[in-house]
Amino acid sequence: MSWAQTLPGLIAMTVLMVAPGWLLLRLLGLRGIVALGPAATLTIALSAGWAVLLGAAGVPWNLGTLALGLLLAVAACAGLGHLFGTAPWRGAGDAEETERAGPAPEARGLRTPPVARRARPGRGGATVAAPARGVLLQPAPLARPHLLLLAGVAAVATGLYVLAMARGIGVPERPSQVWDGVFHLSAIQAVREHGDASSFGGLASLYDYGYAPFYPAGWHGIVAVVPFLGPVPAAVNASILVVGVLWTLSITGLVRATWPRLPVAAAVVPALAHSFLALPVGLITQMGQFPYTYAHVLLPGLLTLVVLAVRNLPDLRATAAPALPAAVAAFGLALVHGSVWFSTLLLVAPLLVATAAGAFRRLRHTGARLPLAVAAWCALGLAVLASVPLLAGEVVDSVQAFEREGDDGYRWILTSLLVDRPLRSFGGYDLGGVATVVQVVVAGLAIGGAALVWWLHRGRWIAVGLVTSVALTAISWGPADHTLHWATGVWYSETMRLDALVIVCAAPLAAAALAVLVRDGVEVVRGIRPRESALAGQGASVRQGAPLRQGAPLREAVVAGVAVLAMVLASDGLRNTLRTYHAVESFVPDHLPFRMLANDAELELFRRAGEELPDDAVVLGARFRGTPYVYSLGGVDVVYPHLAGPRSADGRLLQAGIDEIGTDPAVCAAVERLGVTHFYTNTRDTGPEPWHQMAPLGDATLFTFRPGEGFELLDTGGLGELWEITACD
Structure with a gap:
């Protein structure tokens, strides 16, 4: 596009x-x-x-x-x-703005319809012009x-x-x-x-x-x-x-x-x-x-x-x-x-x-x-x-x-x-x-x-x-x-x-x-x-009755x-x-000085996921590997749709214990409760600051996990890999 x-x-x-x-x-x-x-x-x-x-x-x-x-x-x-x-x-709504004190607007070069004028008492009992009720000053x-x-x-x-x-x-x-x-x-x-x-x-x-x-x-x-x-x-x-x-x-x-x-x-x-x-x-x-x-x-x-x-x-x-x-x-x-x-x-x-x-x-x-x-x-x-x-x-x-x-x-x-x-x-x-x-x-x-x-x-x-x-x-x-x-x-x-x-x-x-x-x-x-500037005309000069230029x-x-x-x-x-x-520093993958969630090839993989995966698919993957994009670009549900950490017990369990999938029944139980069907990761190093510091924020195991037995590779793009989870079948 x-x-x-x-x-x-x-x-x-x-x-x-x-x-x-x-x-x-x-x-x-x-x-x-x-x-x-x-x-x-x-x-x-x-x-x-x-x-x-x-x-x-x-x-x-x-x-x-x-x-x-x-x-x-x-x-x-x-x-x-x-x-x-x-x-x-109603006709009155088009009155031009005038000041609420000082000379009549006609004396200052402004046009105001006669219907928009009325008199009101001023300081010392003097009568000054003011807008009629319902006339909008603008x-x-x-x-x-x-x-x-x-x-x-x-x-x-x-x-x-x-x-x-x-x-x-x-x-x-x-x-x-x-x-x-x-x-x-x-x-x-x-x-x-x-x-x-x-x-x-x-x-x-x-x-x-x-x-x-x-x-x-x-x-x-x-x-x-x-x-x-x-x-x-x-x-x-x-x-x-x-x-x-x-x-x-x-x-x-x-x-x-x-x-x-x-x-x-x-x-x-x-x-x-x-x-x-x-x-x-x-x-x-x-x-x-x-x-x-x-x-x-x-x-x-x-x-x-x-x-x-x-x-x-x-x-x-x-x-x-x-x-x-x-x-x-x-x-x-x-x-x-x-x-x-x-x-x-x-x-x-x-x-x-x-x-x-x-x-x-x-x-x-x-x-x-x-x-x-x-x-x-x-x-x-x-x-x-x-x-x-x-x-x-x-x-x-x-x-x-x-x-x-x-x-x-x-x-x-x-x-x-x-x-x-x-x-x-x-x-x-x-x-x-x-x-x-x-x-x-x-x-x-x-x-x-x-x-x-x-x-x-x-x-x-x-x-x-x-x-x-x-x-x-x-x-x-x-x-x-x-x-x-x-x-x-x-x-x-x-x-x-x-x-x-x-x-x-x-x-x-x-x-x-x-x-x-x-x-x-x-x-x-x-x-x-200059007798008075435009602003002065709205301040002291107006009160003194001097005409505005x-x-x-x-x-x-x-x-x-x-x-x-x-x-x-x-x-x-x-x-x-x-x-x-x-x-550039916020969008272009090859020019991101502090972050790299996904490059263009991996982003294209996320888009393809929306066409390749079934409607009920749910993808698990490290937040800082770019997994949230599987949802926003491909429309496929993910366990972690943003970079903030999970609060649910199952989300935290998968984050910390994914390496025990197939050996710990609790991990597969969490997978089933969340409906997880697929896994995404990439082979990129942890990268420059600050992402390698963010990995330990409850995400270290999931971030470094490499799929093996119990996973079936479906598609790749760039350094990204999309796998189907079979370990819990």
Whole structure:
């Protein structure tokens, strides 16, 4: 299979993830980039929740039942949009965003329909313009130069990412060979086989616990039913390419919603976001953490909806239009990966606290009741975010139980964050290259953006999130006995996982800083003294009643485009070679520096096993010999479907006593109870670090066992051998 053959599947996956959510948000009144950005977030969240309901009802999970759930959601959003008065056919839902204080939008060059205006008391009894109830405040459409710039930057940045991943993986059917990746391949096969994508027991077949554990299956569910992709690895690898598109959309939507009067920021943020390594490249290749990557790539979409909801307070109907899908997205993304709930709490809490505090200040000055309503809604949001983890205490405790060895200091990790050094492998990575210098400039823009938005009163919560996430990332790397090390536990105390939060905050801040530089630079070149930047217009200048400058969109677009082009060229296509190596080190057997589960010939043997073995076959073999691939590639049941060790007594017995098969009746009894019919192994040495250290983890006997009497050779591929067990006949 070639990448060209996967093109229909890639298109189908992108459309399936984006189109339904966009339609739902459009029916609720959102439009433009702020509807497209959170679209995949809402689709996948709804899919995850719908899978739970279908699993509880015993209804099979497939593309048809998913489509049914999405159609029901479309009907619900159409009714809610009509009820709120924000639906497109109600007319009021298309009002362009204006500030809630200061001069009327007409004085600032914005168009707002007369039906969308009403008066409300301002400070000191003055009357200021505000949106009518039920009118959804959202950014105005981009000017054509800014829109063309956004389209060009998004196409280049996303295209470079897709190219790097496709080149690095090489073959669409080639599976990930990292620990988490092996599990998720088996999980996709389990969803397809059993028709259950519920996070509450849908993946029970992968465990020998004796009960159905909770495991977030939202990502597995939607990837498993995408048409035209066929083999499980092809579907998974297609999702690796598609996540680049979703990252571009979600981060652009967040920037557009946060700084609506900084159109250049939204146009350049795709390039800045794709310049970072950890998210999505590092997490989805070297870590193999597909659900975690998707959850945090989609997180900016959720934040976009939260920003719009807060912007529309205290109008209940206008606030509900983005707030309800935001709530659905929050719960749904937690079914993609639970850690994202804490990421949401970490980033949203400062926004809600600041909004509530501002409302109380207005209450003290004006005595009006509206600020009290704003504070109440913010307090409700915080209460929900903070209380839900208490209901899942056992799950949270199990995550925090992961132990990581810490480093003695923080210098290495802080330097790595500054230069965006790969956090795994690439020990000889050149920190002095031009590409790294460019990334230091991006980091400088992010730091400058954090200071800028703090001073100018818009997007402060993102600056707080940047500082907090950097601190947590450093703590996760540092000494394990640090007083606050426990706070990183909900992210498995994994440095790269927390680095994803750094990137979610750094990319928008860098975009805001670059946009201000471009805007003010254009005005300086034109010989005009900047009276206020776009951000300042949303802060103090608005309160003073000064008119805002709209700037020169064409000039801004040209200058920003040149800046992005220079960045791309100087950084080797956003470090495309390095990103390609990330994928190579995780997928290509002959280039795996730390692991070798199976080479291409052995992978082909696993695929043939699905055709050669009977339907009731069960294969036994060492986990680190690649046996889990017999299930995910060939569809044949195995005793150990992932790299984690067994918990059942029979699984452990076979692991430790397979060399006594034919002599110890207990071994054959375990074989019969588990239905084992075949055995797989290969003649490869234990190999480089760390696999020869992992073999003693209860797997030493099975790992080194060579079949003899009582085994019949059926097929070979590479160094792999597939045997039929006859010793227990």
